[in-house]
Amino acid sequence: MSFGVYIHVPFCATRCGYCDFNTYTPSETESSYAAYLDSLERELELAAEKVGLTAETVFVGGGTPSLLGADGLGRILGKIRGTFGLAKDAEVTTESNPESTSPEYFAGLKEAGFTRVSLGMQSASTPVLKVLDRQHTPGRAVAAAKEAKQAGFEHVNLDLIYGTPTETDDDVRKSLDAVLSADVDHVSAYSLIVEDGTAMARKIRSGQLSAPEEDVYADRYEIIADRLEEAGFDWYEVSNWAKPGGQCQHNLIYWRGGNWWGAGPGAHGYVNRFRYFNVKRPERYNQMLAEGTLPIDGSETITDEESHFEQIMLGLRLKEGIPGEWVGEKAQGVVDKHVRGGVLAEEGGRIFATDAGRLLIDGVITDILAAE
Structure with missing residues (x-):
């Protein structure tokens, strides 16, 4: 059974209106990046002793992992290598926000041993990005993807979100044009989910925005699927398309019922039918690890x-x-x-x-x- 390591980075520079992930802007947490990295290293040490498996994949997500810089992400990978160990030809992915990347950043990731980069693009439409409260400009995600490829990354993913209020079919087609111009080998496209408690949910409830419609989701999905498949991508999961050899092996561990250790505040993990989730607040996470305790907040054993x-x-x-x-x-x-x-x-x-x-x-x- 395959085994992977997921790392959750709980920091963002700003909060997107649709996001309900366990993330914190600078005004929402007292934890520094340095304190988080120290605690994360302790969790990896404790977890490796408990699990005793070698990582075949690593995925650093968030949040905004690129805020840690190539040095911080390289430090995380080095610790995984020194605790769990990495299998030969392991897939090593990090998510990145296009606005916090650069050619030097990608070169540093490549040197550290990362093999795959996933960039949050969402849309190539300025009005749609504004509704989503995204900070990057429409062309930045494509530019970042090209920089990653120039740094030597064979596997680059662009994430799209469709069904955003005010979005049109032409906005979706424009985004697909941009994706294909980047020459990436993987595309993820997810329908917008409006989560309770988010700024977008409040705007919809007050009438400032219209709620997404199921028929619109279906139409947009068909536009995306048709265009990507015409361009040589093949769907391998309902919301994910790849060129040959470009499938995300870490996510396949999830979908095929494999094992993974999730580290970081709010991370979830699943190892040999043991499912758990970590404490959410970075401050509590740091405190528990300083005391030498795994920061698990809840767990269950999955039945047959x-x-x-x-x-x-x-x-x-x-x-x-x-x-x-x-x-x-x-x-x-x-x-x-x-x-x-x-x-x-x-x-x-x-x-x-x-x-x-x-x-x-x-x-x-x-x-x-x-x-x-």
């Missing part, structure tokens, strides 16, 4: 039945699908119904979504699990 349901739920979002034997006799009738409807297919002992079925897969999964 829960694991089975999760494997179906995640696996059917992948193009490869799931083994047919995972579906019980009670649910086979549901599968047969969706095969007849052209939403699912069965071939080679596997069950998977058709291209036409991708937009409906969440409902199909619900049907199958209800029958199980």
Whole structure:
């Protein structure tokens, strides 16, 4: 079973209006970057002793990891290498905000041993970026992607968000033009989710913005899928497309039910059916590790039945699908119904979504699990 290490960096320069991640701007936390890095190193030491597995993938996310600079991120990777150890040809990814990157930054990441960069682009439309409260200019994400490639990164991802209030079909097409001009090998595209408690949710509730519509999401998804697939990208998870060899191996660990240790404030992890989450506040995180205690705030042991349901739920979002034997006799009738409807297919002992079925897969999964 594959094993990865996820690092959560809880810092952002500003807060985006749609974001409800466990992140903190300078006015929201007393923790410094240095204190966080010291604590993170202690967590990695304790975790490596507990787990005893070698990392095949590393993913540094957030938050805004690029605020730590290439030196800070290199320090994290060095600690992982010295505790868990890194497998030969390990995939090592960091997310980065285009505004806090530079050619020197990417060169430093490459020298430290990173193999993959994921850049938050969201949109190439100035009005859409303004609604999302993003700070970067429309062209900066593409420029950053090109800088990463010039630094020697073969694997570069651009993240898109679609369905933002005020966005038009032309905005989406403009964003896709920009993505393709960057010559990256991976694209993620996620529909906007308006989370309670965010600034965007408050604006929608007050009538300042209109709520996204399901039909709009579907139309935008089809525009994105058609354009990327015409350009040589292949979908391998409902919201992710890659050129050959460009799939994110770390995320495949999640989707295939593998193991990972999540380190950092608010990080979640899953190792051998043990699922846990860390304390959220950086100050409490630092304190617990200073006391020599893993900063776990809650945990549970996943049962066989829960694991089975999760494997179906995640696996059917992948193009490869799931083994047919995972579906019980009670649910086979549901599968047969969706095969007849052209939403699912069965071939080679596997069950998977058709291209036409991708937009409906969440409902199909619900049907199958209800029958199980």
